[in-house]
Amino acid sequence: MIAREFWRQQAPLIAGALALGLAAAYWQHGFLPGAERAFPIAEVRVPVWHLIWMGVWTGYTMAVVGEAAGIFALPYSMSILQFVGPSVTPSTQLLTFLNPFGALLGFRRSGQWNLKFAAAVCVGGAVGGLIGPFLRAGLLAAADVFHFAVGIALAIAGIHLCYAAFHSTARRPPVDPYRQKVSIAAQVYGMRIRVSFGEQSWDLNMLALFGVGAGVGMFASALGVGGGFLLVPIFASLYRLPMYVLVAATIPYVIVLSAVGLLTYNFILPAFGSAPIAPEWAWGFFAAAGGIFGSWAASKTQMYVPEHLLKLMLGGVTGIVGVLYVVDFFYRLPFRL
Amino acid sequence: MNLWWKVVPYLPFIVLFMAVLVAVYHVKFYW
Numbered sequence: 001m002i003a004r005e006f007w008r009q010q011a012p013l014i015a016g017a018l019a020l021g022l023a024a025a026y027w028q029h030g031f032l033p034g035a036e037r038a039f040p041i042a043e044v045r046v047p048v049w050h051l052i053w054m055g056v057w058t059g060y061t062m063a064v065v066g067e068a069a070g071i072f073a074l075p076y077s078m079s080i081l082q083f084v085g086p087s088v089t090p091s092t093q094l095l096t097f098l099n100p101f102g103a104l105l106g107f108r109r110s111g112q113w114n115l116k117f118a119a120a121v122c123v124g125g126a127v128g129g130l131i132g133p134f135l136r137a138g139l140l141a142a143a144d145v146f147h148f149a150v151g152i153a154l155a156i157a158g159i160h161l162c163y164a165a166f167h168s169t170a171r172r173p174p175v176d177p178y179r180q181k182v183s184i185a186a187q188v189y190g191m192r193i194r195v196s197f198g199e200q201s202w203d204l205n206m207l208a209l210f211g212v213g214a215g216v217g218m219f220a221s222a223l224g225v226g227g228g229f230l231l232v233p234i235f236a237s238l239y240r241l242p243m244y245v246l247v248a249a250t251i252p253y254v255i256v257l258s259a260v261g262l263l264t265y266n267f268i269l270p271a272f273g274s275a276p277i278a279p280e281w282a283w284g285f286f287a288a289a290g291g292i293f294g295s296w297a298a299s300k301t302q303m304y305v306p307e308h309l310l311k312l313m314l315g316g317v318t319g320i321v322g323v324l325y326v327v328d329f330f331y332r333l334p335f336r337l
Numbered sequence: 338m339n340l341w342w343k344v345v346p347y348l349p350f351i352v353l354f355m356a357v358l359v360a361v362y363h364v365k366f367y368w
Contacts, residue, residue, distance in 0.1 A: 035367075045367055050359065057356040061349050080360045082368065304345045313353075 002300060010102060010296045014289050017098060021048075021285030028281055041280040042083040042091070048286055054081075055290025056297075059099060063298030065164075065311045066232065066243060068254060069291045070096040070225035071157050075150060075321055079337050084143055086277045089136055089224030090265040094284025096226035097258035099291040100251045106299060107247055111183030117195050118252040120206040121213035125227065125253045128217015129260030130268065135222040137274045144329055147337065150223055151325025157229040158319025164233075165311035184248050197245050204239060213253065221261035226254035 025032045033039040035047040054076055058069040074092045077083040083091070107113055140146045187194045188206070195202045212234055220227030228250055235246040262279065270276045328337050344351075 046363070050363060053356075053359060057352050060352055061356075064349050076360075080363055301345050301348055304342070305349050306346060310349050 006296070009105065010292060013102060013292050017285050017289035017292060018052075021282045021289065024281035024285055033282065039083075039280050039283055041085065041087045041278060042081075042283060043085065044082050046081050050081075051283060051286040052290035055095065055099075055287035055292075056294040057290075059291035059294025060298050061294075061310070061314060063103070063295040064302050064305055065161060065307060065314055067157070067161070068096060068226045068228045069099050069287075069294070071153065071229045071318070073287060073291075074224055075154060075325075078147070078150070079321075083280075083283075086136065086141065086146075087280055089133075089222075090262055090277055090279035091281075091284045092224040092287075093221065093258050093261045093265070094279050094281065095287045095291055096224075096254055097262060098285075098288035099295055100226070100254050102292050102296050103247075103299065104251050104255065107251060112244060112248045114184040114186045114195070114248050115252075116186040116188060117184060117193065118249045120193070120209040121231070121249050122253050122256045124210040124213020124215075125217040125257035126260045127210075127214045128219075128227075129221045129257045130264050131214075132218045132221030132223075132261060133264040133269055133277065134272075134274070135218065136224075136265075137269055137277060140222055146223075147325050148329035149219075151322045151329065153219070153223055153225065153229065154318050154322025154325065156233075156322075158315045158317075158322055160229065160233045161311045161315025161318060163315075164236075165308050165315060184245060195241075195245065200242075200245075202239060202241060202245070209249075217257045217260075221257055221264070224261075227257050228254055 022032065029040050031037060032048070033045075035045055038045045054073055055069065058072040058076065062069050062072055070092055073095055074088065077088050077092060136146075140149055183197075185196045187196075191206050193204050193206050193209075195204060212231070216227045216230045216234070220230065231250050231253060232243075232246065235241045235250065236243070239246075265277045265279065267276070324333065324337060327333065
């Protein structure tokens with residue numbers, strides 16, 4: 001059953017991402033970079049299997065704890081693979097764009113899908129995705145300032161993961177959405193929207209959703225991550241939305257924000273007189289191929305793993321790395337970050 | 338099959354351990 005689902009739904013997506021990676025390498029550079037010849041934009045030598053593996057492990061471990069791969073793949077690319085140029089941002093953004101499609105299809109099948117609910121925050125994300133790349137090209141252009149900003153984001157993600165280890169929101173709905181035919185519904189009243197799932201409902205202000213989407217989108221697209229590390233805790237703690245409802249907004253949000261961010265880095269920055277920040281396309285596609293498999297594997301095994309311990313562990317590591325980045329900005333540490 | 342399901346709870350920790358090994362390998366041979 002699981003094998004059939006993998007070969008029918010996931011394998012074509014993974015094969016597509018790998019094929020796009022190969023095509024992008026030849027189109028952008030005329031050869032396949034890897035362990036022997038450095039990726040010309042990233043200026044690093046790394047075997048292609050390592051990029052796929054980075055997607056697999058970041059996609060798997062982060063999806064198990066309800067986060068996306070970007071917030072782990074970005075510091076890994078910067079500190080371990082030594083991709084330190086500005087192109088690391090759109091290259092990781094390509095991973096965050098492609099990664100959530102498998103999950104989106106899965107949640108759509110289970111009724112955790114409502115475009116009215118997702119619309120306001122996604123429009124905000126699109127606005128944020130237009131502004132963020134300008135911040136990256138200006139305010140965050142220097143490598144040390146960018147490291148500092150990534151450090152702040154990692155520290156936030158670390159604190160959220162540790163907090164969520166003790167105060168987790170309900171991941172699965174109280175009713176089986178397949179059997180009971182329950183899905184997320186939304187009704188708009190002026191500037192407010194009432195989101196409901198079965199007998200539960202939440203009243204939300206659409207202007208606030210737009211503002212949150214734009215603010216998170218600006219910061220996330222300036223770094224090159226999907227924004228889930230900020231949006232999920234805001235939705236869970238401020239709006240008290242359970243995980244099985246908020247994914248209907250956060251997953252389309254990450255896709256929209258990443259798409260607009262990529263568009264802005266490639267086309268809108270040069271239209272306003274800044275130099276474009278081109279992604280290392282093959283890098284992003286290869287990592288995404290692994291990421292699609294990793295997040296699918298997580299969705300199949302999530303309920304069997306000790307989430308509490310894993311969140312504490314990942315939260316601890318993420319938080320420590322974040323603090324090191326921030327400290328390194330003020331006092332140069334004796335090792336390379 | 339049974340062994341597989343016994344391993345699943347430890348899978349994230351195995352994956353993280355492998356990630357550390359691969360990272361160490363990369364630092365040693367590519368830096």
